[in-house]
């Protein structure tokens with residue numbers, strides 16, 4: 592997964608056919624979405640490059656990756672997309688902890704519940720987080736549920 596956050600002075604795509612989300616088949620795995628605030632005070636597009644799209648960018652510098660992404664999203668959003676005020680790019684593809692994705696998988700694989708030590712409290716310190724969820728681990732839904740599960744354990748004295 593590689594993600595680019597592009598901030599603009601204005602949400603120039605308002606009123607266009609773009610709507611809020613664009614996806615491509617070439618390469619597949621690239622989506623660009625409007626992540627601006629409701630008042631358009633912060634005008635932001637986020638580009639997610641996963642799977643084939645991330646592989647197409649493999650080994651490229653941030654600058655080269657940005658240039659390639661611009662070539663893909665300009666037909667969707669028009670030439671204004673090439674003038675962001677700021678660009679923040681994050682690349683998880685070589686991250687040693689996440690193995691290319693953006694959520695952490697526990698090891699060793701042959702342990703029944705490798706997260707168990709994180710679910711136990713240590714000196715009354717309790718952990719929670721998306722990865723600890725019993726369902727939807729690695730997603731927002733998992734983060735919320737893990738919070739509820741940890742709160743319930745504290746409530747039950749666990």
Ligand SMILES: Cc1cc2nc3c(=O)[nH]c(=O)nc-3n(C[C@H](O)[C@H](O)[C@H](O)COP(=O)(O)OP(=O)(O)OC[C@H]3O[C@@H](n4cnc5c(N)ncnc54)[C@H](O)[C@@H]3O)c2cc1C
Pocket residue numbers: 592594693694719720721722729730731732734
């Ligand atoms: C590129 C990308 C795309 C994603 N897409 C989706 C999606 O489409 N749908 C979906 O459901 N999920 C998606 N996720 C996953 C989702 O965002 C995460 O699973 C979720 O946000 C994790 O929530 P969390 O509360 O466990 O951790 P986080 O959201 O990571 O929160 C941890 C917080 O702790 C703070 N922190 C860290 N260390 C300290 C410290 N020492 N002191 C104080 N604060 C600290 C961090 O700054 C952070 O704010 C995506 C994630 C990424 C990276």
